[in-house]
Amino acid sequence: MQEPENKNNEPQAEPEKPSGKVSAYQNAMEIEAKRRRAEELKERRRQAETEDAAYHAREEYAKELAEEKVDLMRLKQGVITDSDKVFPEQEPEKHYTVWQRIGNWFYHAKWWLGIASFVVLLGAFLIYDFVTRENPDLRILVLSANPDLDQQNPQLCSWLAGMCPDYNTDGEALVQTVYIPVSEMTMEMGGTSVAAYNTQLYVQFQSDTCMLVLSDADAEAYLQPEDMFVSLKELYPDCPLVDGYRLQLDGTNFTSLAGVTAPLREGSYLALRIPRENMNTAEEMQTAYDHAKLLLDQIVPQLKKTG
Secondary structure, three states, X not given: OOOOOOHHHOOOOOOOOOOOOOOHHHHHHHHHHHHHHHHHHHHHHHHXXXXXXXXXXXXXXXXXXXXXXXXXXXXXXXXXXXXXXXXXXXXXXXXXXXXXXXXXXXXXXXXXXXXXXXXXXXXXXXXXXXXXXXXXXXXXXXXXXXXXXXXXXXXXXXXXXXXXXXXXXXXXXXXXXXXXXXXXXXXXXXXXXHHHHHHHHHHHHHOOOEEEXXXXXXXXXXXXXXXXXXXXXXXXXXXXXXXXXXXXXXXXXXXXXXXXXXXXXXXXXXXXXXXOOOOOOHHHHHHHHHHHHXXXXXXXXXXXXXX
């Protein structure tokens, strides 16, 4: 006799679990869950230790109170004549000499004295720096990766100072340069230097410190010259060295006039910034622009082509 089929009673095979590695997301979730569980257990242990310490402190305090009560009763009954529990022994008052008091005061106030000394020294340094700092009548922004020219800036500044009035009325005409080496190498090398150079550029173009700029072709890629510089063609229509906002310097007698031997980079030129109200007021920007233009007015007639 054939046995009836009983497929429903046969144990079913467990479906195979998909094989493969755990995803990075799942792994991260498991690690995070373990970390949270460990922190939870750590916090529970800390709470238990805190409660246990508080319990023992209460028990110790209750014990001390009980001992004080017992001693107080024994004192009243005349069983004992003194008790350290009821009348704890007090240390005798210490008497310090004048020098000990002074030394003690300095010991406890040493942190405040250190902070006060730092503030005083910092204030003295700032005052000294302000008093001794040279206050130039005009500054020029040099945006050219030309370290040789930067090293010879005293000669350049001396030549420019001979054409600059004493605007600050300190009895001396003084011109200084602000050097920022802008080129593909300096601006694309990465690191903190690029951020520092960009910050310097931003600060300079937001203030009236330097309205006259010496730049070159490599630096233009990191500027917006059409929006920053004045069209010199309108100011000097008869000057053959003017090209839009540029007063071309390479191929001229500029280095011989300035008394420098460092060759200029390709496409070097002078430009005059457009006065805009940024960090300074419109009046301050216009005054700085007028001073820079007056200097440029004296440079233009002296420039000649050499080649």
